[in-house]
Amino acid sequence: MSDIVVGNNVEAAVIEAYWMPGCTSCLRMKEFLEKSGKPWKSINLAEEPTAIDKLKPFGVGAPAVAVGDRVVQGLDLVGIAELIGWDEYDPPVMLTPAELDAKYRIVLDGLIRFTGQLNDETVAYRAQENNRAIRFLVAHAGSIMRYGIDAYDLDAFDNGGSPPRPLADEGNAADLLTYVQETKRLYTAWWDDWGFDDPFDRVLETAWGHRTFHEVFERCVWHTAQHTRQLQEWMQTGLAIEVDQPLTADDFAGLPIPERIMQ
DSSP: OOSSOOOOOOTTOOEEEEEOTTOHHHHHHHHHHHHHTOOOEEEETTTOGGGGGGTGGGTOOSSEEEETTEEEETTOHHHHHHHHTOTTOOOOOOOOHHHHHHHHHHHHHHHHHHHHTOOTTGGGOBOTTOOSBHHHHHHHHHHHHHHHHHHHHHSBOOOSOOOOTTHHHHOOHHHHHHHHHHHHHHHHHHHHHTGGGOOOOOEEEETTEEEEHHHHHHHHHHHHHHHHHHHHHIIIIISOOOOSSOOOHHHHTTSOOOSSSOO
């Protein structure tokens, strides 16, 4: 049962999905609702900013699903399934920590390769589907696992929040490459010292309730993978760059990433 469910009136209520453009977790949540086969109302908070007032009393933001006076944070797919009455939903089995580590290393090496192909002009490129510049995407993708490493020590995870400023807003290509390379160094040192033999079963506070570090670690891996996948797409289609050793579907296999690359 979800930790972040409030209220009990779900009779004949509309399923409302609150989301923001460019949010990978929002896209994943919307795809989940589409697969449920149940009708739902899409609420884009960028277009309807005052709609977030319904979520504020529950201490959550986008992504989120509301039914009547009950709200579930959008990362909690099991909680959403319970909320909307999707009894047939069967959560997929998570990859093991060692398998997730292997996936993350593949993705992070891809992020480093792709970033190394950028220059000060291309990092300013903005995709039509998302008004954020590539520099923001790179900084964000490079920061996510750092939040996971912090959570390992702090027993709390803030959901892989904002990337470092001003790097994400005005960073140049060389600084971005240095940042993602440093993420690899930090991650490798942490894994070799602590992660490699930890069962990851310790429970932490997160934005979607109390979860094991295994769940947090999976979140960091798939979140980084989705943004790196977006970077690869923007470079190939928006900038006509032939990316160095593009990541493939096999590289993402087993990760709970959205099917679509963008909203």
